[in-house]
Amino acid sequence: MDHALIGEAVNIPINDSVPVISISPVIVPAPGRIVDLQIRVSAPATGDNLPIILLSHGHGLSNHLSSLNGYSPLINFWAAHGFVVIQPTHLSSKSLSLKAPPGQSLFWRSRAEDMKHIIDQLDHIEASFPNLKGRLDKTRIAVAGHSMGGNTASLLLGQTLVDPEDGTVVNLTEPRIKAGVLLTPPGNGGADLSAFAFENYTFFRHPNFAEMKTPALVVIGDNDSLLHLNVRGADWHADPYSLSPGPKSLLTLFGATHGLGGISGYDVAETTDESPERVAVVQRLTWAYLRSELYPEDPAWSNACAALEKLKTVGQVESK
Template identity: 40%
Template sequence: MPATAFDRLLIAVKPITVPIADRGIDLQVKVTAPADGDDLPVIVFSHGNAWSMDGYEPLVDRWAAAGFVVIQPTHLDSRRNHIDFDDPRFATIWRLRIADLHGVLDGLGDILDRVGGLPSRVDRDRVAVVGHSWGAQTAGALLGARVLDTVGNPGEDFSHPAVKAGALIAATGTGEALTPFALKYLPFARPDFSTMATPALVIAGGKDQSAASTRGPEWFTDAYHCSPAPKRLLTVAEAEHLFGGISGEYVKDTTDEDPARVVLVADAVSAFLRDVLDVDATGWRGLQDRVADSSGAFSIESK
């Protein structure tokens, strides 16, 4: 596919306020959807640290063009809320992030009602969660992953019954190799994937080196290797943490600018979700067929 967006007409509505107790700052979300079509599945997307509902447009627009309704909450760690690592609230934001996604899913009907003509076009039995970086850990919790405490005891189950599948992009690996920085500021970066049974696609970059881990890029494959089937793993050989610029075009954070890589990630997620949600399997089969011709640019594993 070309590295440009589809020509399908999209609609976007923001901000929509979602009631969440004990948050301090109102949760706001953005909804992006195709202007036409029925039986549309839903993606709830969790952004990476410091971003917001206004980021990741290169992914979101392609997902909407592929027939998804995409809902993006702005988590409390967004730059617009001015909460940094030393803020006393930061230590519990990981829980508030999960609560944000639960609030979106529990209030899905009210959110859709704010977008004229959309509620009757949505298939509420086909719901997925997707996240990038910290957002991948957040989304993983709704797929069944848990957070271990400092002595290895698993925390509570945050899975949500509405979630049928998910995709984790640059998901935090297991916590035994955290750097001093991560131990101080990110002690919750200790996921246990052994209970993450919901079908999911894990996407990892072959050149993604995290400041939170003493391990190399393989750290980002733990969500695949340490979780039960069914799972799929897409490894993008030359990708760094933003996979060519998934958070936005020409953003300064991106050090591996590559529009074609962004398209690969976006289309892999939509193809996987359309397959496992029983919408259409042709996109995923087509992606698998491209592996041999990619000259090692990406690979796919499954279990």
């Protein structure tokens, strides 16, 4: 059920919800990985030919949210409204506390490889989840990511970067992914980075969004100023929209900070702008965007945007 305090977000149309089933951890074979790849799979209890969202968690300060145990407000909503959601615990997770190899800070490459590997192993995942067997539509796959997870999603959608170890251009585009949602993703490198980010997150130095051609929705907060990462302010997070080719959309949430109202978990300490209404807007707009991108005949996105236009204090959408 919707939270009683979602305010004007209740006016953004959605489909009917159904109960959600979830299983974790599911172990996905990944030879050569430092530790087993563990995932959570959440799905609607009913329905067939279900589209898939792969969710990449952020980094963050919390002990548990940067893992398959985070992002319940998004996971539960997306699954209740018709998506199968698969979320891995990346090697960068605080729950693992692993030291990254040189040039691989935050395990940036491994994170993208995790998502590709999950797609490779969808048959295995189905077999591990009897209530899901035969219900996946493997032709309709989307990726979503928050913060550092937004970088992971950007790479899968076509963003490139320069490998800080050998100077080569890295292209990790995944053509099986048809659409994406980037939640407060990292922006441009170079002089836009803080001294700390330039020194410690060397893979951030030279991103290139010019080939990020897969359709995507970028979601930012206009009060999201991560001074430890960039020197520009909130608009830095919009670069994956501004610097990439269309089709793209940008959702700007008024008053939002990096947690977008609390998407990483219920009542978590790291959320500085706690708002059930804001979370509900993110839930509904991201759901509607992916519905219409994966099913072009579905008017969910245009309907949601029309509703948002009437909510002048909540946020705005622009597209190209």
